[in-house]
Amino acid sequence: MGKPKCKYLYEKEKYYHIYNRGHRRSLIFQEKKDYQHFCNLMLKYLKKYDIVLVGYCLIPNHYHMILRLGNSVSDISKFMHRFMTAYCSYFNRKYNLLGAVFQNPFQARKLDGYEDLLNMIEYLKQNPVEARLVRKKGKYKWLYINRRSLKVLHRLYARLTSIEE
Numbered sequence: 001m002g003k004p005k006c007k008y009l010y011e012k013e014k015y016y017h018i019y020n021r022g023h024r025r026s027l028i029f030q031e032k033k034d035y036q037h038f039c040n041l042m043l044k045y046l047k048k049y050d051i052v053l054v055g056y057c058l059i060p061n062h063y064h065m066i067l068r069l070g071n072s073v074s075d076i077s078k079f080m081h082r083f084m085t086a087y088c089s090y091f092n093r094k095y096n097l098l099g100a101v102f103q104n105p106f107q108a109r110k111l112d113g114y115e116d117l118l119n120m121i122e123y124l125k126q127n128p129v130e131a132r133l134v135r136k137k138g139k140y141k142w143l144y145i146n147r148r149s150l151k152v153l154h155r156l157y158a159r160l161t162s163i164e165e
Helices: 032-046 075-094 113-130 147-164
Strands: 015-021 051-059 062-069 107-111 143-145
Touching: 015 075, 015 113, 032 051, 032 075, 051 075, 051 113, 062 075, 062 113, 107 113, 113 143
Parallel strands: none
Antiparallel strands: 015 062, 015 107, 051 062, 051 143
């Protein structure tokens, strides 16, 4: 008898760190067009779901995203399934490959509160520096932080902390 599948339980209006890496740590982006296609697919499929992209960082052999889930708890799973299926099909077709592009199904971690979210944003900014792709954090072409959603978050947090005091 097989092992039962564990279903990740998402919560409405919460933030999640979504990440994965290439199968056997291999490259998932081999040239600039691969990064561009990944981003185009991401934006295409995000439009279909109640999800806000807070940020992403694409490294040659892995990716990170920060997403804010809206009101449908199944949207992240549906989004990632469609998005990753499209990217894997593109990648395998382009490089004449078969099989897995990614090591595992994507990983997701709920970000617990404001500080956890800010720490994850800093982690995304630092990731290309640690991978020696750039010298200064925040100066990497395939790093994106949604400034507008951060401003809204900062205002909301300021209101909440003033209410608590």
